Amino acid sequence: MYSEKVMEHFTTPRNVGEIKDADGIGEVGNAKCGDIMKIYLKIENDIIKDVKFKTFGCGAAIATSSIATELIKGKTVEEALKLTNKAVVEALDGLPPQKIHCSVLAEEAVKAAIEDYKKKHNK
Amino acid sequence: MNKRIYLDHSATTYTKPEVLEEMLPVFNEYFGNPSSIYSYGREAKRLVDKARDRVAKALNALPEEIFFTAGGSEADNWALRGVAYANKERGNHIITSKIEHHAILHTCQQLEKEGFKVTYLPVDKYGMVSLEDLKNSITDETILISIMYANNEIGTIQPIDEIGKIAKESKIYFHTDAVQAVGNIKIDVKEQNIDLLSLSAHKFYGPKGVGALYIKKGTRITNLITGGGQERGRRAGTENVPGIVGLGKAIELATENIDSYNEKLLKLRTKLINGIMERIPYTLVNGHPEKRLPGNANFCFKYIEGESLLLNLDMKGIAASSGSACTSGSLDPSHVLLAIGLPHEIAHGSLRLTLGEENTEEDIDYVLEVLPEIVQRLRDMSPLYEKVKGGNQ
Ligand SMILES: Cc1ncc(COP(=O)(O)O)c(C=O)c1O
Ligand SMILES: [Zn+2]
Numbered sequence: 258m259y260s261e262k263v264m265e266h267f268t269t270p271r272n273v274g275e276i277k278d279a280d281g282i283g284e285v286g287n288a289k290c291g292d293i294m295k296i297y298l299k300i301e302n303d304i305i306k307d308v309k310f311k312t313f314g315c316g317a318a319i320a321t322s323s324i325a326t327e328l329i330k331g332k333t334v335e336e337a338l339k340l341t342n343k344a345v346v347e348a349l350d351g352l353p354p355q356k357i358h359c360s361v362l363a364e365e366a367v368k369a370a371i372e373d374y375k376k377k378h379n380k
Numbered sequence: 381m382n383k384r385i386y387l388d389h390s391a392t393t394y395t396k397p398e399v400l401e402e403m404l405p406v407f408n409e410y411f412g413n414p415s416s417i418y419s420y421g422r423e424a425k426r427l428v429d430k431a432r433d434r435v436a437k438a439l440n441a442l443p444e445e446i447f448f449t450a451g452g453s454e455a456d457n458w459a460l461r462g463v464a465y466a467n468k469e470r471g472n473h474i475i476t477s478k479i480e481h482h483a484i485l486h487t488c489q490q491l492e493k494e495g496f497k498v499t500y501l502p503v504d505k506y507g508m509v510s511l512e513d514l515k516n517s518i519t520d521e522t523i524l525i526s527i528m529y530a531n532n533e534i535g536t537i538q539p540i541d542e543i544g545k546i547a548k549e550s551k552i553y554f555h556t557d558a559v560q561a562v563g564n565i566k567i568d569v570k571e572q573n574i575d576l577l578s579l580s581a582h583k584f585y586g587p588k589g590v591g592a593l594y595i596k597k598g599t600r601i602t603n604l605i606t607g608g609g610q611e612r613g614r615r616a617g618t619e620n621v622p623g624i625v626g627l628g629k630a631i632e633l634a635t636e637n638i639d640s641y642n643e644k645l646l647k648l649r650t651k652l653i654n655g656i657m658e659r660i661p662y663t664l665v666n667g668h669p670e671k672r673l674p675g676n677a678n679f680c681f682k683y684i685e686g687e688s689l690l691l692n693l694d695m696k697g698i699a700a701s702s703g704s705a706c707t708s709g710s711l712d713p714s715h716v717l718l719a720i721g722l723p724h725e726i727a728h729g730s731l732r733l734t735l736g737e738e739n740t741e742e743d744i745d746y747v748l749e750v751l752p753e754i755v756q757r758l759r760d761m762s763p764l765y766e767k768v769k770g771g772n773q
Binding site for chain 1: 704728
């Protein structure tokens with residue numbers, strides 16, 4: 258039911274882990290609905306230098322977390338804010354309809370982490 | 381990957397060669413319609429009758445009390461609707477449990493929309509209904525008690541003998557969904573005061589799409605499938621003769637071998653459960669410690685999610701199932717796991733391994749080798765586990 262791209266990101270997810278001195282951290286979802294995603298950002302001169310994630314969730318949740326980190330790494334904060342759920346799904350060659358809700362977390366987590374960064378750095 | 385291990389026998393089983401062997405000639409040699417009067421028809425009719433005798437014998441029922449259906453779901457639908465409609469002037473109340481299969485639950489919900497009242501009995505942490513609760517739920521309006529024999533997810537076996545007694549004393553019909561029990565537990569419908577019982581061939585090494593409803597003689601029940609006069613006018617439709625023949629052979633084999641089958645599965649399951657509990661921390665075993673199906677093992681691994689666990693197991697060639705929301709396509713995890721009191725986040729991390737005929741000690745060793753690594757890998761990725769490690773380990 259999952260595309261090859263999804264399975265590839267699920268089996269070898271990119272950027273798993275934590276950043277100890279992160280400039281922004283975003284955590285979205287809750288255990289009740291079954292998916293939680295946490296993103297750590299390292300930002301220098303408004304550019305996302307490093308990004309790591311941890312996810313509790315299904316195959317789609319893990320794969321979207323992984324691809325979202327790839328899509329924003331090296332981008333400016335403003336560019337990263339434009340990341341949409343649609344772009345994430347497209348980059349994975351699609352998701353089954355009942356799995357779309359798992360993919361919105363990625364967009365939300367990135368936004369939450371950037372917000373955290375802005376708050377911490379008075380931007 | 382070349383190794384494949386099937387650990388999902390509660391979902392379905394393969395068809396045994398002896399069963400298939402009896403079925404095959406029915407497709408082309410004995411292909412007659414059992415309703416036809418000429419020899420082709422009579423041959424087919426005889427095969428259906430033989431299967432009916434075998435099913436009756438396995439349950440200690442009379443052959444005329446066995447009605448073939450297109451599987452467990454149809455049998456469940458028929459039992460509930462048939463008894464509800466036929467007895468509605470006696471009362472409109474049905475008692476069932478919160479952990480029934482959807483074939484029962486969704487039918488009950490439909491009957492509620494049609495004006496029937498349904499009590500869904502809660503279960504304890506082992507998945508067991510309380511006989512006190514049952515007795516207290518009975519009213520003058522109660523016409524049917526439907527409690528599953530054994531649960532498909534956590535394997536818990538209900539106190540069927542006692543429920544049968546209570547139903548008999550209260551003069552209320554008793555139906556049991558025995559889809560998971562047949563072939564695993566010895567059943568005697570007379571001794572156990574069961575009025576209606578559902579079964580399905582593909583759970584005991586028979587073919588899919590064929591089952592039966594046992595209806596005790598004299599039970600007031602309407603028809604579900606209307607049309608021709610097959611099954612003594614009670615269930616219309618040209619019989620699935622190959623399937624029925626397969627069901628008959630499968631139930632005969634299953635009842636003959638029930639003791640050795642149980643013993644074998646119990647031994648493997650003990651090894652599996654002990655092995656997993658020794659190797660994987662933060663793990664719960666769901667269901668009753670003793671009163672459970674011999675091949676059923678059900679776990680919750682805290683801090684991880686079931687679907688990603690299943691995908692990882694599949695990559696290692698292991699077929700299993702989970703009650704997580706993301707495997708069901710809904711936002712909620714399994715109603716059974718919630719009914720036994722598990723919080724959502726723990727229920728999401730469930731894994732059901734159900735053993736069967738072809739499993740070996742080596743299969744269990746293999747699971748014990750790969751599962752701990754998979755669970756650890758997913759935990760290392762989980763933001764929930766991070767908190768545990770940092771905090772109160
Ligand atoms: C307890 C229980 N009841 C009913 C059914 C439905 O049976 P069938 O698939 O034959 O319709 C199943 C099968 O999953 C089951 O486990
Ligand atoms: Zn999901």
